[in-house]
Amino acid sequence: MAATIRVVLGVNDASKLALPTGIPGSVxxxxxxxxxxxGLSGNFRLQYRDTEFDNEFVNLSCTSDIKDKSTVKIIYLTNDTNASLPHHEPTASPQGVDNTSLSSFSSTSDTDILSSPGSSASASSGSSLRSQPWPHTFPLPQFNYExxxxxxxxxxxxxxxxxxxxxxxxxxxxxxxxxxxxIIKYKMYPSSADLDDVSQALITKHPCLKEQGSVSGYYGWKISLKYKMANYRTRLRGIGCPELSINAMKEKDGSLNHSPNQVKKPRKAEVNYCPGYPAGESKESLEAERQALLVEVKKKNQEQxxxxxxxxxxYRRQEIIQDMPFITELRSRWPALFSEREVDAEFAxxxxxxxxxxxxxxLDRHTDNLLKVFRKKGGAAGQKIKVILAAMDKDPSIEKRRDCVLKAVSVYLNEDPQHLIKEYMDLDPGAKKDMEETMMGVYVIWHxxxxxxxxxxxxxxxxEGVEVLQGLRYFANGCxxxxxxxxSLNLSYPKDLRYTFEFxxxxxxxxxxxxxxAKVQVLKNRLHE
Known part of the structure; x- marks a missing residue:
């Protein structure tokens, strides 16, 4: 008998889980x-609300203790840095989630520590890593006393x-x-919009600094800050900051991989684009670590x-950005990077x-609104979307739903999902050759x-024609x-799928x-209509 349970993933974070075949027989x-x-990883235990103890959370030891519409809570075990939690603003509640129940969850006493998003990203990779992306409201620094x-x-x-x-x-x-x-604490190369944020924050906190002849009140500050950042980067480059040294002319001279006008910098909101080595480490010591890593990969020692x-x-990041090696070479030097677990970890x-x-x-949170938007789409694109979504009627599983929605997003943005997903039959003699000619994509092989x-x-x-990951089960997981x-490999989005990946x-x-x-902004706006 089908069942639905509510899963509490963290503070202010809960979602529904549909179980078409009913509640499993074991925890x-x-x-x-x-x-x-x-899409979680890491070691955790489950708790459920026990009616015998005023609906307080109790460890779940047998699934017979829960039923349809029950609530379970995930408790990550302390010091498990592999744990992956959904990341969004902590004050925003997922659609359909009762804030009252969430507040009761957050007030429940428990000795376990819930990992915060991004905590594993900087835990032991070295103090040189940034731990926060660009803030929504820029925090002004403490100026000197004068x-x-x-x-x-x-x-x-x-x-x-x-x-x-x-x-x-x-x-x-x-x-x-x-x-x-x-600013450098967040970005080496702030955009024009970022400088707007900083300048706006400055005159908001110190209105005496507004400019009378400026429409925005801070245009002059923005321009001055732009030049100050350029001078500041020059100074940091001179003392060997890796994220800036890769753009020094002496690094580019004589290299076939670099153009004097090509600046290597974050382009997809990378927080740690090219960090420096951890304190006390050198290129030689980290190369020794890489060699030891190859041994651990053969042993399949996941903790090591x-x-x-x-x-x-x-060390790996600087190698990828500066040398731009081919995929085959990267797989040889860093085989551990090409696993589901490590792709998740590297992205974090x-x-x-x-x-x-x-x-x-x-994706699940936006699905209902996306389907409403898709159904209003007319023309040839609308017809293609109808064909794609029809598969959900035959298979109502969450995996099929995700797969169909992602394909429909590509069509809605006037892109061909077949450039992203390559589907083959297992007996297709031309499949291997076609896959070897594919530059980038997700392949699906059917019986x-x-x-x-x-x-x-x-x-x-x-x-680059190389199968870098296998056994991913579903297209959405592969995407x-x-x-x-x-x-992880510092690649650009395929031109014929740039709007899909931007979304x-x-x-x-x-x-x-x-x-x-404009295309993605329009779609986002329609999700909130």
Whole structure:
């Protein structure tokens, strides 16, 4: 008998889980179903609300203790850095979730520590890693005492008489220097919109600094900050900052891989794009770690693999960005990187955002609104979308639903999903040759005569004609991991799928979500109508 349970994933984070075949017979099977559905990893236990103890949460030891519409809570075991939690604003409740029940969850006493999003991204990879993406509201730094005294006096004069401050060269330089050092904590190359954020925050907190002749009130500050950042980067490059050294002319001279006008910098909201080595490490010591990692991969020692991958992150990242090796070479040097677990972990190190848990959670969250938008689509694209969504009638599973929605997103954005998903029959003699000619995509192999409700024989990822991941079970899982590999290997989005990946990055994962192309922005707007 089919059942539905509510799964509490974290503070202010809960979602429904449909169980078409009913509640599993064992707790282990239920945990596996939760892991598969939400794309979770790591070691955790389950708790449920026990009516005998005033609905307090109690450890779940037998699935007979829960029934349809029951609530279970995930408790990650302390110090498990593999745990992946959905990442979104903590104050936002998922659709359909009762804030009252969430507050009762957050107040429940428990000795276990819930991992916060991104905590594993910086835990042991070295103090040089950034732990936060660009903030929604930029926090102004603490200026030195002399600057604070002058601004306090000028703000008082502004409130009393509306007098604006004309800062001296020394005062302005001190303010810009402090702002630049704070910006560097988040980005080496802030965009124009980022500089707007900083300048707006400056005149909001210190209205005496507004510019009378500027429409925005801060345009001059923005331009001055832009030049200050360029000078600040030059100074940091001179002392060997890796994220800037790769763009020094002496690094590019004589290299076939570099153009003097090509600047290597984050382009997809990477928080840790090219970090420096951990304290006390050198290229030689980290190369020794890489060699030891190869031994652990052969032993399949997952704990040691995880630790050494974290330790060598900066070394690997600099190699990928500077040398741009081919996929075959990367697989030979870093075989551990090409696994589901490590793609998730590498993506979190780069962006501080858990990959698959966030991807699946946000995709499910937006699905109902996406389907409403799709049904209003007319023309040839509307007809293609209807054909794609018809498969959901034959197979109502969550996996089929996700697969269909992702394909429909591509069609809605005027892109061909066949450029992303390559489907073959297991006896197709031309499949191998076609896969070898594929630059990037997710392949799905079906049994001859398989029905829509059958699970694929194999799902994997191809990059540069090489099968880099296999056994991914479903297309949506493959799509999420392909995005993770694009980040991990510092690849560009395929031109014929750039809007599909932009939607995933900026809408589903909320990475650089304040700047979108017109197509993606329109789709996002319609999701909230």
């Amino acid at each position: 282990a099977d239920l945990k596996e179903e939760i892991k598969r559905h939400f 600057v604070d005294v002058q601004l306090e006096k000028a703000n008082l004069a502004f409130h009393n008489s509306g007098t604006l401050l004309c800062p001296s060269t020394k005062l302005k330089s001190a303010i810009l220097e402090s702002l630049a050092s704070e 693999i995880k630790n050494k991958m974290e330790r060598t992150f900066a 190190r780069i962006t501080t955002v858990p990959l698959r848990s966030t991807f699946m959670f946000q 001859e005569g398989a029905e829509d409700t059958d699970q694929a024989e194999d799902v994997g990822i191809i990059i 999420a991991l392909l995005l993770g590999l694009i980040y 995933v990055q900026k809408v589903l994962l909320d990475l650089d979500g304040n700047r979108m192309s």
